[in-house]
Amino acid sequence: MSSEPALIGTEAAPAAPKRSALRRLIRDPQADITAGLLLVFVILGLLAPWVTGHGPNEAVLSAVNAPVGTPGYPLGGDQNGRDIWARLIYSINTSVLSALIGTGVAIAVGLSCGLIGGYFGGRVRGAIEWVFNLIMTFPGILLLIVLMPLTRGDFRVTMLIFGVLLAPGTYRLVRNVTVGVRNELYVDAARVAGLSTLRILGRHVMPVVRGPVIISTAFLMGSAISVQAGLAFLGVGSSDVPSFGAMISYGFLNLYVDPLQFVWPALLLGVSTASLVLLGNSLRDALEGARPKASKVGATARAKAVPRSGDDAGALLSIRDxxxxxxxxxxxxxxxxxxxxxxxxxxxxxxxxxxSGSGKTQTAFAVLGVLPAEATVTEGSIRLDGRELVGLPERGLRALRGREIAYVPQEPMSNLDPSFTIGAQVVEGIRATTAMSRSAARARALELLGHVGIADPRRTMGLYPHQISGGMAQRVLIASAVASRPRVLIADEPTTALDVTIQAEILDLLRELQREMGMAILLVTHNFGVVADICDRMAVMQDGRIVESGTVLDVFREPRHPYTKKLLASILDESVVREDPPVLIGDTTRGPGHG
Ligand SMILES: Nc1ncnc2c1ncn2[C@@H]1O[C@H](COP(=O)(O)OP(=O)(O)OP(=O)(O)O)[C@@H](O)[C@H]1O
Structure with missing residues (x-):
């Protein structure tokens, strides 16, 4: 084994989303305008000595309350004779520095502690959370004012402390994301492959955490700028430091003499914090991706209708294009x-x-109308006995599911709710699709469980899913599926999760039930052995389309499509021919106890 198997390699993966996120951000007018404004502010701040005619604290008696447009004082002078334009521009630098310090500390502390706490859990997380919970109990602004003797009014130290106060929010965000990623199978795989914790955090956790942290940075910067201005407005800090807050405070005192002295800093503060918040929103949209309009197969009205051809006219279920x-x-x-x-x-x-991945399950889900919200059926038709299912509202589909079309899943265990007994779940299924009373449904459930080969149905009804075997669980699900005698049963790899002997029993059960009830079965499988065992016809899928179909005998004897030939060549070599006789329904001697 190589030191880092391909399974866990993610280095290249984030590149494409990152590029497209940047493209989406550039295409967003809100992002362009806000980022442009912020950039202009920052550049003006950096060029302060060159774009201003005076220092921010340079007071000239003749400039006291000078009106806008006074030579050398484009925005006039304040009540101390200082250049308002110069003070505004230098205040930008104070805001930028405050945002960088406050946000930098919050991200550094919150991110590192969130990664550690989220990844390790246990006592480590307990200790970190105790500290952060304590920090959260502090009244932030009040604390910053009280600590003024300690900070000596230096806004940089104040912002450093404010960053620590902001850190719990970042911590919680990062911890939650990290806990989620830590439980992913690919992280387990990376651990098993021997990757160091630092490498796992950097390679697997950081790419997931990065997005939310970047988004929160814009909001954190906005709040750091606001808090610094708020403290300066209250008089916390040196009066020599130009700040929007201090300017607003002076403007406030001079409101009736010259209201513009108040308007300029308030405007700049408002525009810069609003720009940061709006930019944060745009960043979130860009990084989380464009959310397509939800469109389930049943709800979509966009799917283009496909004309019917003569050869599927008599079919019970027909899927076209x-x-x-x-x-x-x-x-x-x-x-x-x-x-x-x-x-x-x-x-x-x-x-x-x-x-795997050829589209079998997606086809089955489209028939059932249970595709995820982000799936879009762009074209085609699915007809059940002539009735179009594409475009059918959810209510119409629900009326069909479980009654006319039933489903047997691949993983029987994960399809049973561990909190309820088998009996409760089968009875609930029967009552959902019939008008039976509880007692009648219970009697039917007992009958059905016996019918699908459960040796002691009464006892099984009282058991929880973890108390039965996988084979029994699949029998239970089959019993529920056929309860309303559906016309179509969709079985998605119904035997893949079971061992070989139980697989054979489940296939025999499906065959017997089909004979008895006359239902049609759409069996999704990648196993040609299963097809040979139970199917009348077969359709071969590749890359989301059917490349060959016909009777099982014809396709097995004379496969036409190269892909079918390749599949048959690779699978038949390994398959084992069944020799055990089929089990008949009710033959409990080889029944569930074996499952
Ligand atoms: N929620 C989803 N979002 C995006 N792509 C998806 C989603 N679900 C499935 N796909 C894609 O659809 C394709 C077909 O998947 P499908 O599950 O139908 O394959 P399959 O033939 O049933 O394979 P398997 O035997 O592994 O289940 C795959 O390429 C898969 O990546």
């Missing part, structure tokens, strides 16, 4: 289904096969 996309990190649509066309006839079993 189904196209589906998800937004990529840059917000651009990424096609996932590229025109899927397939039919399922009443009473038959169709195997939907293809390698």
């Amino acid at each position: 189904l196209r589906l996309s998800y937004p990529d990190p840059g917000g651009e649509p990424k096609p996932v289904l590229n025109g899927v066309s397939v039919t399922l006839n009443a009473g038959e079993t169709l195997g939907l096969v293809g390698e």
